[in-house]
Amino acid sequence: MAKIRATAAEAALPPEDAPEAAPDEMLPISQRAMLRRPDGYLDALNAEQREAVETLEGPLLVLAGAGTGKTRVLTTRIGHLLSLGRARPGQILAVTFTNKAAREMKHRVAQLIGGAVEGMPWLGTFHAIGVKIMRRHAELVDLKPSFTVLDTDDQIRLIKQLLEAENIDEKRWPARQLAAMIDGWKNRGLVPKRVPDGESFGFANGKGRDLYAAYQRRLKELNAADFGDLLLENLRLFQEHPDVLEKYQQRFHYMLVDEYQDSNVAQYLWLRLLAQGTNNVCCVGDDDQSIYGWRGAEVDNILRFETDFPGAKVIRLERNYRSTAHILGAASGLIAHNQGRLGKTLRTDSDDGEKVVVEGCWDDEEEARIIGEDIEQLQRQGHSLNEIAILVRASFQMRAFEDRFITLGLDYRVIGGPRFYERQEIRDATAYFEVTLNPANDLKFERIVNVPRRGLGEATLKALHQLARANGIPLTQAARIIIETEDLKPKPRKALADLLAAFDRWRALIDGMRHTELAELMLDESGYTGMWQADRSQQAQGRLENLKELIRFMDEFDTLAGFMEHVSLVMDAATEEGTDRVSLMTLHSAKGLEFDTVFLPGWDEGLLPHQRSLDETGRSGLEEERRLAHVGLTRARKSAKITFAQNRRTYGMWQTAVPSRFIDELPHEHVEVAEDKGTRGYGPSRFESAETLFASGFYETPGWQRAQRNRQSGGGGPRREPLTIDGTLVAASTAQGSGLDVGERIFHQKFGYGRVASIDGNKLTVDFEKAGRKKVVDSFVERV
């Protein structure tokens, strides 16, 4: 086992560390000269960008609005540092939040400096860099260098076990909730003993902090760290070991942070410690694009930059190179409603272009139909589908579009979605690999002990747990003991013995066999591939494909351990390029991208300012939602269209929706209401009024005003002044005993006439004459 750890540790310290061994890694003179040529990289910048690139010493905040060349500044700055010989690649720390951004930056730096330098060893996500540092000093944070990074699944599983051990009712205090709390604490840089009493009481009557502490202890026993630890433990490392900190302070001559508005407290503290060395820290960000507050990001970090880093210089990039004047005007007008901004005024030299179009739809299906038609129209006009995107607030919205596009035969791609690594089959497969490498990983062992089914169920697991807990040993070791006894029935005993033997066999092959072959062997011999082959379901084929893809991906690494290092942090599904497809994604995953044409469906009150955001974080939540809307609009280069639905299904029930308040906040001069094409008639006659409504100038129409009234009155109840932030969304909650009885004949806006089949509170099951059996909320039906 010691041997295995050694391999893992070696793999964890890849050759990128070479700079120390090969001291002079400065770019060759010829290359530096090339970078200096007069038509070179600096000339391509505007005055502010250039200043941002050339201000090398001291703290610098670059406030870069959407489309102002933020990435260009960052990469040019790195190139500049290298070409001036101010730093070697290994002396520049450059952190991003996403793997995508890290890849992009690596790529562009390589382009800039001609790919001569073998990458930048310290360019990566906060988490990836955190792991790298922690592996080198693992013992100082009570881990072994081969520690594994837990995914969210394992995290929950572990917490469940803790709750069980403490006899806490998981119904009342769900593991997810505790996981979220612990995450939150870690994001704020709080170790267990620093958790405030009040918050500790938020879980299981004050056991929150103790559970957190117990969880951390279990992690150490398992030699594992969760995502939060990659930052928190790093911070602890620096705080408790000034000598280590000093080493890194000296190493990093220049520090760059991308998307600083997304940083959380732990990241901020980490950065500030490092910056106390040279103080050459450059943060790039946009407070108007801070959309990860719910995940612990602190807009405050960017708002306070000048106080945190005394003597800081602030440069604003306000020239937008992306969007037309109308789009920019609409976006700026919207975001101006936020308070607590650093304030930027985006300018552009572009033409006015087209106004932002707003169109109301009957329901989400019509929304998808209208947008589908628009896209087909664009396609006929010769636009590339790759330049069209649909940006939604929540992923459930995607479904209507996917359905529609499939019937239209329109090619689309979903960006984001479940990450490759998060798929069940990938997690299972990597669990096999992990247990082979590290038999002490109880969580992974538990994951696959009975996958595929081997007859090792609850009873066996319980026995194993008991033995393991009593002796303080890993499950696999307990298994080894238990198969020598009579404690298990013959069948499970044999199955367990076989499994252990298999792991031993695979482990013996690690050094003697190509790791991709070994991986295939493991999946075959364990019966895992067989399990999916035998599965006749729709998805089984896809899962097998994914497993193949996994093996292909592994090929890019030299060892199994080296692959495992990256799998949890950096692996995401390959996005096939090449084909012409419409992109479908959430607003969050659209940040940093741009398209000629952007569709923004679902600007409904409760969905675009998302109700949950409003409920949980009030005003600041509303402002974050507004920033999300702003991010959406600013993705568009040439045209943007906003739609909303008047009826939407939530949790399977129809509710009337009200247009988003953000629509009203758009400056009139940059907006036009969709003209009536006369081809969109839909079902019931009441829709005709909606058509005329949109044809005759939106803001003055009766329909619009009705929507306004609805918004303010909370859905027909007694009038309430402007919808309060935590006001509930129209219908559902206003139902006061409907007085309906089973068997009564009713009318519903969408489904027409029907008879009540059963009543459950305010939820009705109705047999409609045309639409069949549906569940609806009683306030949407009227007695006839």
Added chain:
DNA sequence: AACTAATACTTTTTT
């Protein structure tokens, strides 16, 4: 231990 039925929960976003 495995299968079926009932119930609860969902719909923010990501390393």
Added chain:
DNA sequence: AGTATTAGTT
């Protein structure tokens, strides 16, 4: 509405 988890049954 649909999925995921859980409880109850064989």
